[in-house]
Amino acid sequence: MGVVEKTGRAVAVPGENQMVADLCVVGGYAQYAIRPARFLVPVPDGIDPAEAVCIPLAYLTAFQMLTRYRRLAAGATVLIIGASGTVGTALLDLSRHLGLKAIGTCSAANFPVVERFGATAVDYHAGDFVAAVRSLTADRPGGAGVDAAFDAIGGAHFDRSFACLAPGGLLVGYGSQTMAIGREGMISAGLGMARLKLWNAMSFLLRHRQAVFYSITALRASQLEEFKTDMAALFKLLRDGAIHPVVIDRLPLAAASQVHARIDAGGLGGKIVLLPWGSA
Ligand SMILES: NC(=O)c1ccc[n+]([C@@H]2O[C@H](COP(=O)([O-])OP(=O)(O)OC[C@H]3O[C@@H](n4cnc5c(N)ncnc54)[C@H](OP(=O)(O)O)[C@@H]3O)[C@@H](O)[C@H]2O)c1
Numbered sequence: 216m217g218v219v220e221k222t223g224r225a226v227a228v229p230g231e232n233q234m235v236a237d238l239c240v241v242g243g244y245a246q247y248a249i250r251p252a253r254f255l256v257p258v259p260d261g262i263d264p265a266e267a268v269c270i271p272l273a274y275l276t277a278f279q280m281l282t283r284y285r286r287l288a289a290g291a292t293v294l295i296i297g298a299s300g301t302v303g304t305a306l307l308d309l310s311r312h313l314g315l316k317a318i319g320t321c322s323a324a325n326f327p328v329v330e331r332f333g334a335t336a337v338d339y340h341a342g343d344f345v346a347a348v349r350s351l352t353a354d355r356p357g358g359a360g361v362d363a364a365f366d367a368i369g370g371a372h373f374d375r376s377f378a379c380l381a382p383g384g385l386l387v388g389y390g391s392q393t394m395a396i397g398r399e400g401m402i403s404a405g406l407g408m409a410r411l412k413l414w415n416a417m418s419f420l421l422r423h424r425q426a427v428f429y430s431i432t433a434l435r436a437s438q439l440e441e442f443k444t445d446m447a448a449l450f451k452l453l454r455d456g457a458i459h460p461v462v463i464d465r466l467p468l469a470a471a472s473q474v475h476a477r478i479d480a481g482g483l484g485g486k487i488v489l490l491p492w493g494s495a
Pocket residue numbers: 272273276296297298299300301302303320321322323325339367368389390391392429430431432481482483
């Protein structure tokens with residue numbers, strides 16, 4: 216997120232002084248960045264830049280996973296693994312906006328974070344969440360389970376999320392966090408990805424349940440216009456007050472290492488935004 220300071224000679228849009236958004240991937244912790252004009256999406260006036268910062272990664276990931284694979288009708292049920300996290304809360308906020316019923320796994324201490332969005336929280340430390348989800352959805356017409364599940368834990372955890380799907384349901388895998396938190400290695404994470412492909416190929420034997428892997432960078436590379444359209448749609452929802460990113464702190468860029476220590480400790484329940492220009 217930033218204001219265009221200067222454009223290249225051949226660049227007509229965006230104009231100088233326009234607030235724009237981009238997914239830098241790397242190099243975003245800086246006061247100045249040189250970015251390709253074709254990636255930039257204008258940020259409408261009247262939006263808090265700290266809330267706008269939540270859009271290009273967390274909300275866009277959530278929005279594309281919720282809308283680009285399936286048309287989930289209002290009233291459909293979704294399972295959000297890691298619902299208290301940054302992408303998890305974006306999934307909860309957008310699910311609420313779309314009229315979906317959400318079940319979210321998190322630690323018990325984070326129940327208020329999940330319940331604030333009107334979702335049902337399930338403590339993943341307290342036994343088998345698959346049984347809990349199947350019991351919560353027992354009355355679903357057409358069979359127990361959820362219509363879609365979103366899982367960034369990866370590896371063998373995908374088995375459990377897939378087991379929560381109703382007939383015809385969709386699992387969207389989007390990470391291998393299990394590797395990052397040190398419980399499984401790269402082979403296990405790779406097997407998790409292979410499972411998604413296998414299940415999808417064998418869908419007709421698995422009560423038509425399907426599985427895909429979502430990658431925001433892959434989707435931007437292959438569908439840039441779709442990516443920019445979705446980002447613009449999210450800025451409109453933000454400006455209209457239809458979505459509510461949770462910003463828990465705003466700190467100067469110099470605090471980056473402390474902020475990462477807080478993220479590593481877990482349980483933040485919202486986004487900390489670094490202000491490269493210093494706090495106001
Ligand atoms: N593929 C893509 O395009 C894409 C895009 C964006 C992000 N991602 C990936 O998405 C993942 C999540 O990112 P984030 O920024 O949302 O992370 P985050 O804010 O750190 O949140 C992670 C959440 O996971 C929960 N968690 C940890 N272990 C769990 C388990 N075994 N079962 C259920 N929940 C568990 C934690 O909940 P509690 O604290 O309540 O325990 C925490 O709130 C990362 O791996 C990231 O790389 C992928």
